[in-house]
Amino acid sequence: xxxxxxxxxxxxxxxxxxxxxxxxxxxxxxxxxxxxxxxxxxxxxxxxxxxxxxxxxxxxxxxxxxxxxxxxxxxxxxxxxxxxxxxxxxxxxxxxxxxxxxxxxxxxxxxxxxxxxxxxxxxxxxxxxxxxxxxxxxxxxxxxxxxxxxxxxxx
Numbered sequence: 241x242x243x244x245x246x247x248x249x250x251x252x253x254x255x256x257x258x259x260x261x262x263x264x265x266x267x268x269x270x271x272x273x274x275x276x277x278x279x280x281x282x283x284x285x286x287x288x289x290x291x292x293x294x295x296x297x298x299x300x301x302x303x304x305x306x307x308x309x310x311x312x313x314x315x316x317x318x319x320x321x322x323x324x325x326x327x328x329x330x331x332x333x334x335x336x337x338x339x340x341x342x343x344x345x346x347x348x349x350x351x352x353x354x355x356x357x358x359x360x361x362x363x364x365x366x367x368x369x370x371x372x373x374x375x376x377x378x379x380x381x382x383x384x385x386x387x388x389x390x391x392x393x394x395x
Contacts, residue, residue, distance in 0.1 A: 244289045244296075245274060248332065266325040270299050293333065293377060300329040301380070337378045343387055345374050350391045363392055 248271055255264035274295050278287055287295070307322035337345075349370040353363045367388050375384055 244292045244332065245271070245287065248274075248292075262321070262324055263328055266328045270296060270329065273299055296329055296332050297377065300326050300333060303329065334377055336380075337375060339387075342375065342379050342383065343391075346371055346384070346387045346391050349374075350388070364388055367392065 248267055252264060252267040252271065255267060274287060274292055277291070277295050278285055303322045303326035307319045307326065310316070310319035310322060346367070349367045350363075352370060353366045356366070364385075368385070371384055371388065372381075
């Protein structure tokens with residue numbers, strides 16, 4: 241078993257013993273998603289820590305989107321629970337880049353692309369190609385794209 245997956249399992253057992261319903265249900269759902277990913281395809285396989293991280297990232301994103309949807313629908317109690325589950329999952333993810341750190345990386349990439357002669361909105365793809373490998377797992381795609389657009393617009 242991968243180290244991250246076994247840590248999730250250990251934390252789940254501790255949450256069950258501690259009668260922490262929120263944490264145990266969140267970890268249970270996440271471990272189910274990992275297992276589902278392991279059995280997807282033609283044969284069962286063991287996920288690497290990187291693959292487990294991708295599953296956790298996907299689950300955390302689902303929680304954020306659900307919290308937003310519940311908040312827009314006026315279901316604040318459900319939105320709060322989704323946010324709380326997202327916070328639990330965030331403990332297992334690498335620390336996200338701050339807006340300032342992300343902006344520095346994007347500004348450098350924009351300068352590289354402009355030096356190569358690309359300008360305006362068409363340069364977005366080239367900038368993203370440079371930025372994405374540097375921020376993989378450390379910043380969500382939507383956040384990155386928004387900052388790239390802002391920098392290309394001269395902001």
